[in-house]
Amino acid sequence: MIKKVVTRFPPSPTGHLHIGGARTALFNWLLARSQNGIFVLRIEDTDVGRSTQEMTDGILQAMQWLGMDWDLGPYFQSERLDIYNEHIEGLLASGQAYNCQCTAQEVEAMREEARTKGEKPKYNGRCRELGLWPGPGRVVRLKAPLEGDTGFQDLVKGYNRVDNRELDDFVLRRADGMPTYNLAVVVDDALMGMTHILRGDDHLSNTPKQVLLYQALGFELPQFGHVPMILGPDKKKLSKRHGAMSVLEYREKGYLPQAVLNTLVRLGWSYGDQELFAHDELISLFSLQNLGKSACVFNPEKLDWVNAQHIKNSPVEELVPLLGEQLRPKGLPRADPKYLQEIIPLLQPRSTTMVDMAEQAAVFVLNADDIVYDPDLVAKVITPEAKAHLLALRDRLAWLESFAQSDLEGVITEYLEETGIKFKLLAQPIRVSITGKKASPGLFETMAVLGKEQVLRRMDRALSL
């Protein structure tokens, strides 16, 4: 029987979920979903000083917004201390770990010494054979092998091996009694039955340490897959300075979760020349084989394009609530969903983000009296001559019973034929008079959606300027 795939995403609540973390989560989530496996969410909050509830909440919210649902968890490492201690005691009892009384300063001195000798900075194993008892200020270290080497097969980077002399007796339990990252991940990943661990390749070099721990604890090794990192535009590790925005900020900026996912998945993964992926496609098409192995840079402009594509391809009903949400912060009146449903198709091909769409929706949801006319634009476009035409047209429109696009076209075509003028000359004056802007969706559709009352009142206002 083939083992069911189990993956996890283990964020540390010491910061926001940014695109790097989100992509790691995405790969794990996709692997689980595509294999009909289990996706576990685990909060790694062993750094009590820096972990906050607020960050935890934000991360959970971001995961939900992106639609990456988890089957198990969220587990909190801070609630599993007994489990870690139990395993640490086991290692101590079997002589695979030991208590160390060296202070942080002393260890730093050892590292400095190694550095001056041109070696890799390491703890020198001073307390290794001392047989010390636990005590205040003491940490527990792994009694790591002094020779030989440690290797593992990586799903994306291939076989990796390091000389054990590069490793040192790293800390498993801190002086404050909390387990360290390496101990806690290994214990949790093993106990929670992880089959695959996909993470950034910044973890590649401490994987051997973890392999050592798996061996010491007698756990079966999972499959590791180290995906290339997402770097900032300056090719440096992503940090607050770059686009390391919180995922939630993309929601505020009007990006669709599906577009964010689509953009992230293409960073380090590809499926031939395909650029756009629907939600279900992501799951059905994802596979480990198509993961790349070199670092990449996140390109916000591509996100814009992908987002615009997704907006264009989204069913109108799905956009209605999203547009509604974006209207409020702009101080625009709330509009009837039915009405939004009518204007959205006009805005879909013109919007990069939902915020952008909301801005363009203003002319539709605003009342005639609240339309803002730019004096310069009006002076330039609504000339005395144009005014005469607008006036004549206004009267004809007033007679219309139906304001359907075809009716509007009929009236205007008729007017053009009678007067012999070109539509081109009339279009901008009409546009400016009913929207106050020099650009808008097509005139007939705009008028049809606005409706007779709004159109006439706006023309009246423009004519009275």
Place this chain on the structure above:
RNA sequence: GUCCCCAUCGUCUAGCUGGCCCAGGACGCCGGCCUCUCACGCCGGUAACGGGGGUUCAAAUCCCCCUGGGGACGCCA
């Protein structure tokens, strides 16, 4: 400094076991078409195999060296 990873257009990438690649797609940028404006769309253009050695009839594709970039060396994760 030591160890590890990586290396195709500005960016994301295709290029699976070498020939179909004087390198394809996408974003961006630049032209053009469409057109009532703005977009969408469509058409076209710009731009890359880091360098040097091999192996081979043939290398972007395999090997080595160099260079470059990144990462890790925490009682952070």
